[in-house]
Amino acid sequence: MAIVGYMGSGKSTVGRIVAEELGWKLVDLDEAVAKRAGLSISEIFESSGEPHFRNLERRELLNALEGPRESVVACGGGVIIDPRNRARLVEIQTVFLWEDTDVLYRRTRGPDRPLRGVSFEDFSRRYAERLPYYLEVAAFQIEPSGRPPRRVADEILEWIRGE
Template identity: 40%
Template sequence: MQAILIGFMGSGKTTVGQLLATELGTHHADLDDMIVQRAGKTISTIFEERGEAYFRQLEQQTLRDAIAQPGILSTGGGTPTIAANAAILKASPVPVICLTANDQTILGRVAQDTGRPLVDELGSQGLMALKQKRAALYRAAADVLVATDNLTPEQIVAEIKTRILRPVHRLAANG
């Protein structure tokens, strides 16, 4: 991988990941999609039939495999909140970029997406409580934080490219 995107739901991981991959001329992978493909079942079905422990085991193995592949990886919102996954992310030589957004931005984005059962289950207050609970875990797993409030996906990609490509330019300039 060239970059790994983490963050709360609605932070823009998938949208930004796809655009970043296109601009860098590489592949985009979504960890949740990879898990679904590997299991041959939806995530909700995996949880129902095998439980969270099995899902997390599958997620951890899929994360390890994904990091070894080229491209940009967008993780699930809960991925870095599991200690084993956070350790994998921190040990990776790939930059881990946490996309952040304030509560209003997140709520505005997830309200438009009907495919998020957790939004319906928790409601706005519960969702923001979960976001707050996870914030420190995201920061701990990340190498770089990028605030996405009031930015278009293109502007977010430009910021990420500046941050992850800057060391390459510095090395090239020094010789």
């Protein structure tokens, strides 16, 4: 399964809880890309640009989804930009964490975020551009709305288990 959403939506945190509960492997896509490149995400963007990062991201997504054991893939916020990624994500259980733009913007002001210098207007525009893609791949949508990650994960687990 995969968890998608915009930067700061809690994909990695919620994904970790879901993976632990299911006994599945967690693949944090941004961490996998950074490890493969030997650079942080910000360093990849700065040194090689977004197209290079997206190529690395696509390869790591395919590796994660073709792995030998079940896994929860916490995707990067822009994974849905590539139509090849979207085509693969619609084939599996993909969850979209739909969060308020103001909340996301506040959460993403850290120094290790690729869009850290982006204005609120640009941040909101990017989210609006990506929203149809998140909705396209989502088999399940959830709005965290300030709830603890554990409660969000529990709702995803109920959906997966058909409860």
